[in-house]
Amino acid sequence: MTKALTIGFLPLVDACLPILAHEHGFAEAEGLSLRLVKDMSWAATLDRLLYGNSHAAHLLAPLAIATTLGRGRTAQPLVTPFVLGLNGNAITLRPDLAARVCPSGMLGDPRVVGSSFAAVAKLSAVAGKRLRFGVVHRHSSDNYMLRYWLAASGVRPDYDVEIITISPSLCAAALETGEVDGICVGEPWNSVAVERGAGVIVLASAQIWRRGVETVLAMNESLLAERRDDVEALIRALIQTGQHFVDPANWDENAGILARPEYLDGSAPIIRRAIADKLLLARDGAQAHYADYMFQYREAANFPWVSQAEWLYTQMVRWEGTGFRADEARRAAQVFRPDIYRSALIGTGEPLPGASSKVEGSVRQTTVVGMQQGSMTMESNRFFDGGEFDPVDMPGYLAARP
Amino acid sequence: MRIAVIDEDASRAAAVREGLASLDDCEIFVVIASCGLVARIGEVTPDVVLIDFSNPARDMLEEHFSVSRALARPITLFVDESTGTSIDAGLSIYAVAGLARERVRALRDLALLRLTAFAGGAL
Numbered sequence: 001m002t003k004a005l006t007i008g009f010l011p012l013v014d015a016c017l018p019i020l021a022h023e024h025g026f027a028e029a030e031g032l033s034l035r036l037v038k039d040m041s042w043a044a045t046l047d048r049l050l051y052g053n054s055h056a057a058h059l060l061a062p063l064a065i066a067t068t069l070g071r072g073r074t075a076q077p078l079v080t081p082f083v084l085g086l087n088g089n090a091i092t093l094r095p096d097l098a099a100r101v102c103p104s105g106m107l108g109d110p111r112v113v114g115s116s117f118a119a120v121a122k123l124s125a126v127a128g129k130r131l132r133f134g135v136v137h138r139h140s141s142d143n144y145m146l147r148y149w150l151a152a153s154g155v156r157p158d159y160d161v162e163i164i165t166i167s168p169s170l171c172a173a174a175l176e177t178g179e180v181d182g183i184c185v186g187e188p189w190n191s192v193a194v195e196r197g198a199g200v201i202v203l204a205s206a207q208i209w210r211r212g213v214e215t216v217l218a219m220n221e222s223l224l225a226e227r228r229d230d231v232e233a234l235i236r237a238l239i240q241t242g243q244h245f246v247d248p249a250n251w252d253e254n255a256g257i258l259a260r261p262e263y264l265d266g267s268a269p270i271i272r273r274a275i276a277d278k279l280l281l282a283r284d285g286a287q288a289h290y291a292d293y294m295f296q297y298r299e300a301a302n303f304p305w306v307s308q309a310e311w312l313y314t315q316m317v318r319w320e321g322t323g324f325r326a327d328e329a330r331r332a333a334q335v336f337r338p339d340i341y342r343s344a345l346i347g348t349g350e351p352l353p354g355a356s357s358k359v360e361g362s363v364r365q366t367t368v369v370g371m372q373q374g375s376m377t378m379e380s381n382r383f384f385d386g387g388e389f390d391p392v393d394m395p396g397y398l399a400a401r402p
Numbered sequence: 403m404r405i406a407v408i409d410e411d412a413s414r415a416a417a418v419r420e421g422l423a424s425l426d427d428c429e430i431f432v433v434i435a436s437c438g439l440v441a442r443i444g445e446v447t448p449d450v451v452l453i454d455f456s457n458p459a460r461d462m463l464e465e466h467f468s469v470s471r472a473l474a475r476p477i478t479l480f481v482d483e484s485t486g487t488s489i490d491a492g493l494s495i496y497a498v499a500g501l502a503r504e505r506v507r508a509l510r511d512l513a514l515l516r517l518t519a520f521a522g523g524a525l
Contacts, residue, residue, distance in 0.1 A: 040458035043479075043494070047455070051481070053489045072468060073479065137461055138468070165465035167458040170436060177437065 002033040003230045007217075008045040009038060009058035011264040012168060013187040013274045014085045014215050016254065017296065018058060021234075021241040023257050029240075030233040038262065041167050042137050049218065050076055055227070056234070058084060059218035062312045065332045066139040071316075077331075079224050080216035081340035082235050083302045086295035087212050088274060089142050089205035090190040091149070093182040094175060095282070097131070098200035105285050110207045110384040114153025121160050134166035134180040141214050144315040145205045146184040151402050152385040157319065175199045186214070187274035187294075188266050194283055195270065201281040204293050209361070211295065211381035213308040224340065232344035239350055242297035251275050299378050300351050304336035307357040310391040314398055324395050333391075342372065351376040360389040403501075405509065406448035408433045410457060414520050418452060421516030422509060440466045450506060451477070451496040452513055455489055467496065475499060480506050491517055 005027075009015035021027040022034040037054055039045045042063060048054040050073065064078045093101070101116040102108040124131050135143040147157045157163055166174045171183045171190075176198035183193065184205070193199035205212055217238070224231055244250055255272035258264050264271060273279050277293040280286075295301045313332035317324050338356040345352060351374035361383040368377050383389075389397055405428055409415035415432045422430055431446045433439060436459045443451070443466060453460060467477040480495040482503075488495070491514050497506045 040456055041460040043460040043464055044455055047479070047489060047494070051489060072464065074481075138465055165462050167461050169458050170462075173437070179437075 088294040092199035235344035
């Protein structure tokens with residue numbers, strides 16, 4: 001008999017794994033029957049999860065941590081045993097602004113675009129017209145990556161530029177109407193803005209942090225305890241889906257499925273761009289290839305590194321000005337559950353890292369890493385400014401940031 | 403009490419508004435468009451906000467509440483311990499701190515009655 005699991009999601013390309021696990025029968029082969037429930041705001045997806053309307057959700061990693069810490073909702077412990085993907089977001093600017101800060105026809109160098117943007121942003125601020133960015137949620141990687149890039153480029157978020165919240169599906173329209181000058185959002189919403197001629201993609205989030213955590217599979221801690229076997233079966237189904245997802249032979253079919261009305265309700269050719277790491281940056285331009293724009297499978301991409309949860313917590317503290325608290329950092333770290341990931345995949349052919357935490361941003365060249373199972377080499381996981389995050393000293397890391 | 407009814411569906415919003423008309427001491431504001439929604443809510447300064455559960459503008463609304471009202475009079479999602487949220491009925495309610503839960507429950511019940519009738523085609 002199959003076990004039923006209801007999974008909430010937002011119409012974003014990185015909701016691909018649960019959707020395709022269902023569509024291609026990977027879930028069924030693990031004895032699961034998935035029901036996918038689409039929402040148009042993170043608030044709605046989160047409410048379903050918190051109030052028992054879904055078992056698990058495609059959720060912003062920082063939102064899972066924020067909810068556990070009681071920011072925005074009454075505190076309720078969430079856990080994530082599986083990262084749904086790394087990166088996949090982009091920064092898209094109004095075409096006239098993009099032309100001033102980024103060479104046309106290519107993704108810029110984040111340092112160069114950053115310093116050009118800083119000059120424009122300061123001029124605008126002095127003229128009393130601060131530039132404004134839209135991000136999908138204050139507790140999102142989109143927000144943290146944008147702010148990381150701005151701050152390292154000499155732009156003070158909330159002072160030199162304004163950052164507001166815009167739901168993914170409303171981002172292109174906000175750019176078009178001039179409500180914002182730039183957006184940082186996942187696909188297909190940058191490409192939708194490009195199609196409308198409302199924006200030009202200037203940077204991929206993978207250029208800011210080469211291996212940055214994005215959305216996760218989140219669930220209540222209590223659900224994990226009650227349905228541990230089903231959760232582990234789901235992890236195995238999602239891993240197999242990831243392997244299938246990155247195979248170029250399946251890109252057309254997967255883009256077609258994701259484009260359906262019940263999922264992203266969009267255009268298959270546009271969705272395919274993100275899957276293939278080939279984005280059209282400007283409406284009249286050519287497609288630009290950027291390797292690992294989205295990162296769904298290789299190098300144990302879905303492994304919930306505790307150090308990634310800790311990095312996200314430092315960014316929450318950094319931008320909300322709440323001050324570092326060791327007890328909060330501990331609770332944030334406990335949201336990511338590599339133990340469950342390992343338990344689900346031990347004995348399969350999937351590589352299992354030997355450690356649960358690492359110094360983020362420290363891999364500069366292809367490196368063989370110590371494994372509990374299988375073998376794996378890791379490519380660069382650098383931050384664009386060369387910064388390194390050692391979770392052993394979070395207060396020190398915070399103190400060294402502007 | 404100032405009540406904002408936000409719904410992308412104008413006729414459903416009108417139905418809810420009508421349902422709440424019997425409440426004493428209430429001023430009701432209907433907001434339809436997502437565009438400019440936050441600015442409009444900023445002007446209305448409601449004590450209670452009723453919004454359709456699936457409205458994509460909810461994240462923007464919550465951000466507005468957490469930034470602009472955080473210190474003075476925080477507005478948060480209303481969750482009834484006995485019945486939970488009204489997800490199935492497609493309604494989310496935000497209420498200002500300090501408002502009697504009974505008052506919120508009463509207006510929620512009126513709104514849900516209308517929404518059920520609306521969904522059933524009786525309105």
